[in-house]
Amino acid sequence: MQIADNSIEEMESLRSRVAELESTNAQLQSEVEESRHMARMVSDAGDFYACFLPDGRLTSVNAPGRALLGWPASEGVEGKKVLDVYPRWVWQMVKDEGMPSAIEQGVWRGKGAILDAGGNEVSVSQVVMAHRDAEGDVRFFSVLMRDLTSCRHTKEAVCRAHERLADANAVLEREINQRERTERVLQAALDLNQLASEVSPEDVINAALEEGVRITGSTIGYFHFVSSNQQAIILKTWSRDTVKDCSVPDLSKHYPLEKAGVWADCVRTGKPTMHNDYAHDPNRKGLPKGHISVHRHLGVPILEGGEVVAVIGVGNRLKPYTAMQVAQLHLLAENAWLIVQRRNAEVDLLERKNQLERQADHLERANTKLKEMDRLKSMFIASMSHELRSPLNSIIGFTRIVLKGMSGELNDTQRDQLGRAHSAANHLLNLISDIIDISKIEAGRVDANPVEFTLAGMVTDAVESIRPLAESKGLSLSVDVPSGVTLQTDQRRLFQCLINLLSNAVKYSESGTIAISGRQFGSEVAISVADTGIGIADDDLPRVFDAFERLDSHLRVSAGGVGLGLYITRKMIRDLLKGEVTASSERGVGSTFTITIPLDLGEVGDREERGCAV
């Protein structure tokens, strides 16, 4: 998650910064130690030590002393006097002050100077001690002098080191403070995250705002949205203390950006804006009556895809706002916004889920109802099938008996008229059968019944049954089907389909030849019926397989039927025989209908796919 990544990154960089500072600190401390040691070394090894008699004659000078004075290390001090070492004013001081004090108190400390090899005065601090013999008489004086110049240098170095150390310490302290504050922001962000899964986006915003006010040491704060056209601020919420102390009566929710004062500058610029002297800001517009007084202000915009979507602001920090508060508020606001976005998405998702569930409920109820209606429809059709066929059985049966003369001789008119009744009854029966077939196929209640048969045999049977009708119209029939093609499919249904195509061919042709051909293509067989009839216009071709589709009013008159033949044919070919039927045509030349089905229906899929028997 992005929030966590940001937090971890931030923490890591702070950690490495602190580690760096700690190591600088350690180095500085060791430098100080070193300086101190150096100073000690200088004093131990480089102090001037000499002894002299009360009359001022020198008795000994140590090596550093000789070095300072420029005297050879081995040369004796016979004949040398203290005045060879001291400037006159120092000797005077030692004589007047140092020696009496040393005699009286044993030791005297004071400032002074010695003359180096070049005769220049070198400032020293000195300790003069009086040495007595066993009787208590002063025998000689010793003096220990420390070169103050080198001492001062060392001291200064130590001081500087101390200062650097103090500076480093201060930086370190600030960094640690900052780290702690950032950690608080991060903790607040994490708290927000945890809160996010339980509460509304409004609560997340409020929590972020209160936290922002607290962390930046502010006393007031607000969080507002910005309209998508960037023209208005949609006032959203204020921190608790702000609301408590502010009495501006109900502000309108949409606040035009152009009317907003300098506080909204961060919306205009898209960058955090600080006003540490709000009262004297030259661009300030003035606060409405009753508004809480503002002396400092910090506004941070929240951006999304380069557009300001919201703004969080705090105010009245005791000390001026700095980049630190900007960073804190920014981090907090960004996190809060991410959470709000996520939460909004979740709420949206939940709403959609509920909506989908409601829809699913509706659909399920509708589905149940439809299933019930479908069941009723099937029952209706089943009973209609019986109820309609029973009377037709009598009508067709008796008219046939009478026509056959089984009930006595008929005259020609009676025979002609009864013949019409008989054929009309048969037509009605066919219609009913078609409708029942369609209903049964649509209800999935027709089971394919695959048997083995030869293509040539079935085509011949179909052609022979249509031949009388074709020849009565003067049409010839040609058959081109290879022998030896065996099918394993529903013979009765395929036969029915072929008869439908042949009937149409005869129906719509006035002359010419109806050509029937069969071909095997791999595991499929194609059976075509081509006529020399009126043909079908290109626009109408896609509709020929639709139910009750009569393409031309002229046909209704001349061809009869209700236009269910091709619809049933395609239904049976597709649903039962797992094949396809297609049509091609040229107006005035003729049409060709082609059935393509698998040779073996059993290999296409299991029986369940083809629907089950009642």
Add this chain to the structure above:
Amino acid sequence: MNARVLVIEDNDDNMELTCFILNAEGYDTIRADTGRAGCAAALQQLPDFIVLDIQLPDMNGLDVVNTIRGAEQTRHIPVIAMTSYAMSGDRERMLGAGCNGYIEKPIDPDTVVSQMQKFIAEAGI
């Protein structure tokens, strides 16, 4: 003596039609308009064969066939089912229950008797 045929059929018109055709072909007919009456007539009259409409008001065709096949005296009598209830699976169910033939209505007066004779011949009686 003519062969006797029991016709079990609830529709008057169809009963008349079937019987007329059978009579015209030289069969004597016994009429029963319910399943129960049909089963009783079969036991009492022991017809040469039975023509059974499978849609009856009191019993369905399957029950009638089972009753006839269940009684010692009528077990051997050929039964030809006749129906206009042309739902898929009817034929298989009736033949499976012991019918010797299945004819769908509407019947063709020209061929229906020869169809029946063919079924009876196949039944081997």
